[in-house]
Amino acid sequence: MDTLADAFISRLKERLDARSDDQLAAGIGVAKSTIASWRRRGDIPPAVAKELEKKHGISFDAVRRELVTEKLDGSVIGDMILLLIAMRLGQELPKNKIEDWAQWIGASREDVLSNVVARSGEWNPAKESLIDKIHGIYRLVISDPFYGKALMSELRSKIEAVAPERHKGYE
Numbered sequence: 001m002d003t004l005a006d007a008f009i010s011r012l013k014e015r016l017d018a019r020s021d022d023q024l025a026a027g028i029g030v031a032k033s034t035i036a037s038w039r040r041r042g043d044i045p046p047a048v049a050k051e052l053e054k055k056h057g058i059s060f061d062a063v064r065r066e067l068v069t070e071k072l073d074g075s076v077i078g079d080m081i082l083l084l085i086a087m088r089l090g091q092e093l094p095k096n097k098i099e100d101w102a103q104w105i106g107a108s109r110e111d112v113l114s115n116v117v118a119r120s121g122e123w124n125p126a127k128e129s130l131i132d133k134i135h136g137i138y139r140l141v142i143s144d145p146f147y148g149k150a151l152m153s154e155l156r157s158k159i160e161a162v163a164p165e166r167h168k169g170y171e
Helices: 004-016 021-028 032-041 046-056 060-072 076-092 095-107 109-119 130-143 149-162
Strands: none
Touching: 004 021, 004 032, 004 046, 004 060, 021 032, 021 046, 046 060, 060 076, 060 109, 060 130, 076 095, 076 109, 076 130, 076 149, 095 109, 095 149, 109 130, 109 149
């Protein structure tokens, strides 16, 4: 997915079991050219997105966060963000805990990045490109001491409570 509109349209297609833009357009009551326009602009008008959210139970904000997280995960800048967090933890933790935390961050990278993205504030594609949003997240992690032990401890507890089987063996 390249744009927020593409990601949201894809999610709508999944929800409505539509295989094409034609089927989706019929399912949501718009012209196929409207969907093409959303794709071309890379965004969906906020009022329309809110209406589609309510009608089909798809969170536009969740799709937005997932798109940014997807672009960060596996990217050099995403790796740099995780490394910065690990380095900050290394300064705050006793030496016997550093390796465990580093392994945990590696095993939980998507969850960690998703939470960093959620904490970074809303992304408005009409005002800021995706790459600018990602660079903003990087600058935030560099400059804000909040991205250290307190945040990671809170995040780790939250993630392990939801999916403990994915994080066994990290103490």
